[in-house]
Amino acid sequence: MWQGMFDIGLVQASLRLATPILLAALGGLYSTAAGVTNIALEGMMLLGSFAAVVASYALQSAWLGLLAAVLVGAMFGALLGLLSIRLKANHIVAGIAINIVATGLTIYLLRVLFGVRGSFQSERIVGLPNVSIPILKSIPIVSDLIGAGNPIFYVSLVLVPLSVILLYKTAFGLRIRAVGESPSAAESVGIDIARIRYFCTTFSGVLCGLAGAYLSIGHLTLFTEGMSSGRGWLGLSAMVFGNQTPVGAFFASWAFGFADALQMRLQGMGIPSQFVQMIPYFLVLATLMRMGAKRIAKENAR
Numbered sequence: 001m002w003q004g005m006f007d008i009g010l011v012q013a014s015l016r017l018a019t020p021i022l023l024a025a026l027g028g029l030y031s032t033a034a035g036v037t038n039i040a041l042e043g044m045m046l047l048g049s050f051a052a053v054v055a056s057y058a059l060q061s062a063w064l065g066l067l068a069a070v071l072v073g074a075m076f077g078a079l080l081g082l083l084s085i086r087l088k089a090n091h092i093v094a095g096i097a098i099n100i101v102a103t104g105l106t107i108y109l110l111r112v113l114f115g116v117r118g119s120f121q122s123e124r125i126v127g128l129p130n131v132s133i134p135i136l137k138s139i140p141i142v143s144d145l146i147g148a149g150n151p152i153f154y155v156s157l158v159l160v161p162l163s164v165i166l167l168y169k170t171a172f173g174l175r176i177r178a179v180g181e182s183p184s185a186a187e188s189v190g191i192d193i194a195r196i197r198y199f200c201t202t203f204s205g206v207l208c209g210l211a212g213a214y215l216s217i218g219h220l221t222l223f224t225e226g227m228s229s230g231r232g233w234l235g236l237s238a239m240v241f242g243n244q245t246p247v248g249a250f251f252a253s254w255a256f257g258f259a260d261a262l263q264m265r266l267q268g269m270g271i272p273s274q275f276v277q278m279i280p281y282f283l284v285l286a287t288l289m290r291m292g293a294k295r296i297a298k299e300n301a302r
Contacts (some may be wrong), residue, residue: 010261016149017212018257019156020045020211020228024235025242025249026159027207030078032244033167034200035180036084039095040076043102044205044230048073048212050106050172053125053223054113066152067211070206076102076206081198086262099232107225121222128152128218152214159207163246176200208232230281237284241291259283 031038035138048069076098083094097271114120131151146157167173178186179196187193211231216223234256241255242248259280266279 010258010265013252013261013264015146016153017260018151018253019150019219019243020214020231021235021238021256022250022253023152023159023207023211023214024232025238025253026156026163026246027077027204027211028236028239029163029246029249030200030207031080031197031204032239033176033180034197035183036081036197036201037091038077038080038201038204039092039236040080040098040232041208041235042103042228042230043095043099043201044073044076044208045212045215045228045232045235046106046226047076048209049216049227050109050223051209052213052217053120054109054206056126056217056221057122060124060264062128063127063205065217066128066210066213069216071209071211073205073209073212073248074202075205077208078198081201084201085194085197090298102116103226106223108141110223110225114192117225119222119224125217125221127221128213147222150214150218152210152218160246160250167246186227188270197238211235234280234284237287241287256280256283274295 027044028038028041051070051072052065054065055068056062059065059070080091080094080098083089083097084091111117112122128150130149131154133146133154146153165173174192175186176196178189179191179193183193186196207259212228214230215227235253238249238252239242241252242250263279
């Protein structure tokens with residue numbers, strides 16, 4: 001029964017399934033680092049996936065679909081910034097509002113633009129092509145894992161070390177963290193808090209737009225209602241579990257991707273699908289319990 005369950009194919013699948021989660025986690029990390037909690041990751045991802053399909057279908061170009069997803073994500077990231085920075089709205093309430101709007105808006109536009117309910121698929125939707133990197137294909141094991149894949153997959157991997165450099169090795173990254181950790185101190189040395197936060201919330205939306213495009217024109221070539229399927233929330237969890245660091249977010253996202261890939265294999269073994277689909281969320285609960293236990297232990301040790 002378990003023969004062949006754990007192999008390199010499972011690891012490969014887990015990395016690809018982790019891609020939208022990782023992008024959402026990095027998006028959440030940037031906004032949180034600047035002091036704005038972005039729980040609208042789910043909604044921004046959903047809007048990005050819908051925008052990618054609409055543009056790809058209308059313009060017959062996957063790259064323009066990708067651009068549309070990024071622009072829509074950036075727009076709603078900027079909207080979160082406007083609500084939370086300029087209008088002083090509660091970050092959580094603003095994020096929930098965007099998630100609700102995203103769900104309703106995509107369902108409505110799906111029916112208005114395409115006259116369908118539930119999902120939309122067409123031969124006119126152009127998907128992103130897979131690309132291969134020659135230097136990676138010459139490295140054993142690595143070639144099997146990431147030798148060929150979707151461009152957004154590679155972007156997500158490259159963003160991890162780039163984010164480490166940006167946030168911890170540059171003056172701009174220092175400003176971002178200063179704004180998030182001590183706004184009054186940052187303002188006293190002349191840092192424009194609003195500008196930094198607008199950048200981070202907008203960039204957060206860009207990454208969520210990329211994640212959405214990966215789902216609808218990268219991984220598949222269709223759109224379904226609620227297509228993000230909780231991946232934005234998993235991204236938020238991965239950011240927290242990864243101790244709000246890019247590398248930590250990568251490994252946490254990979255763990256969720258691994259759980260997702262594993263549940264797909266378990267479904268083919270006769271195990272009830274309702275149970276195996278809960279595996280990633282059981283992982284969230286287990287990790288929360290572990291983190292809570294460690295925090296309580298530290299407090300008791302003082």
